[in-house]
Amino acid sequence: MPFDAWVSWMEYVACNLCGSNQTKLVYPSTIPDRSQPQDVDVYRCTSSGYGRHHAIVQCSHCGLIYSNPRWDDSELLDSYEAVEDPLYLQEREGRVLTFERHLRPLEKITGQAGGRKLLDVGCYIGVFLEIAAKHGWEAWGVEPSQWAAEQARQQGLNVIHGTLATANLSEASFDVATLWDVIEHLSDPMAEIQRVQRVLKPGGLIVIHTMDIDSLFSRVMGKRWPWLMEMHIYYFSQKTMAAMLRRAGFEVIWSGPHGRFQTLGYLGTRFTALFGRLGRPVEWALNATRLRQVTVPINLGDLFTVYARKRS
Numbered sequence: 001m002p003f004d005a006w007v008s009w010m011e012y013v014a015c016n017l018c019g020s021n022q023t024k025l026v027y028p029s030t031i032p033d034r035s036q037p038q039d040v041d042v043y044r045c046t047s048s049g050y051g052r053h054h055a056i057v058q059c060s061h062c063g064l065i066y067s068n069p070r071w072d073d074s075e076l077l078d079s080y081e082a083v084e085d086p087l088y089l090q091e092r093e094g095r096v097l098t099f100e101r102h103l104r105p106l107e108k109i110t111g112q113a114g115g116r117k118l119l120d121v122g123c124y125i126g127v128f129l130e131i132a133a134k135h136g137w138e139a140w141g142v143e144p145s146q147w148a149a150e151q152a153r154q155q156g157l158n159v160i161h162g163t164l165a166t167a168n169l170s171e172a173s174f175d176v177a178t179l180w181d182v183i184e185h186l187s188d189p190m191a192e193i194q195r196v197q198r199v200l201k202p203g204g205l206i207v208i209h210t211m212d213i214d215s216l217f218s219r220v221m222g223k224r225w226p227w228l229m230e231m232h233i234y235y236f237s238q239k240t241m242a243a244m245l246r247r248a249g250f251e252v253i254w255s256g257p258h259g260r261f262q263t264l265g266y267l268g269t270r271f272t273a274l275f276g277r278l279g280r281p282v283e284w285a286l287n288a289t290r291l292r293q294v295t296v297p298i299n300l301g302d303l304f305t306v307y308a309r310k311r312s
């Protein structure tokens with residue numbers, strides 16, 4: 001393929017938070033010049049594309065950190081629509097515990113559900129919807145992957161296949177909207193937060209969980225921070241996230257570190273992804289014993305949740 005054809009798939013973008021074009025390089029690209037975006041495996045939730053990413057820059061004006069240049073929009077959405085991820089199904093138990101833990105602090109703010117409406121944006125196979133419904137929420141999800149949306153529907157969950165931009169939801173119709181590990185994958189997070197703002201009732205709550213590039217662990221790991229990956233386009237800090245929410249018409253209530261649960265078996269596969277052959281004996285040992293099913297809490301302080309209210 002000629003070099004020009006490759007370049008045409010890449011686009012330079014202005015800062016999504018403040019519109020500035022002035023950036024400084026944080027981490028140079030680790031992707032060989034002529035690779036292609038067709039490899040949808042990179043976009044699976046459990047993808048192990050560690051260490052492979054485009055150039056990561058920081059806006060000189062507002063401090064937002066993002067991937068630039070990157071694959072253009074249509075390539076990105078096509079990739080998410082084509083995603084299938086059986087490994088995620090195996091990891092269900094860890095996700096259930098993680099989402100149970102996400103719901104508790106949320107309900108401290110909202111109180112008991114009492115049949116109120118919750119929207120999970122990028123609900124994937126619907127694990128959070130299932131838990132929210134069990135806790136009395138009228139839970140709805142939007143999901144671009146055909147495969148994942150179908151998995152969720154088979155569980156009897158309310159899932160719209162598509163994105164918030166195409167879903168045609170009524171204005172001011174939801175009490176709560178959640179984005180778990182979704183915002184960092186979007187090509188235009190500001191527009192998405194504005195779409196959420198539109199469908200929330202006045203005073204409605206948005207909850208976003210993502211990685212924190214300003215965390216101590218991220219700063220200590222530097223270019224080896226495991227979340228630097230091709231599928232992540234935006235690397236928020238709690239500060240840039242709060243600034244974006246304020247711009248989109250929200251008032252931040254609380255923001256802080258929040259971990260997740262994972263099985264040891266899954267961590268073994270991550271270990272191998274990170275350390276190659278060195279990790280294989282660990283993965284083998286976990287698979288050979290019952291330890292692979294053991295679920296452990298992970299909190300390195302580099303993931304955070306923010307809760308914000310729609311200004312009336």
Ligand SMILES: [Zn+2]
Binds near residue numbers: 016017018061064
């Ligand atoms: Zn900026």
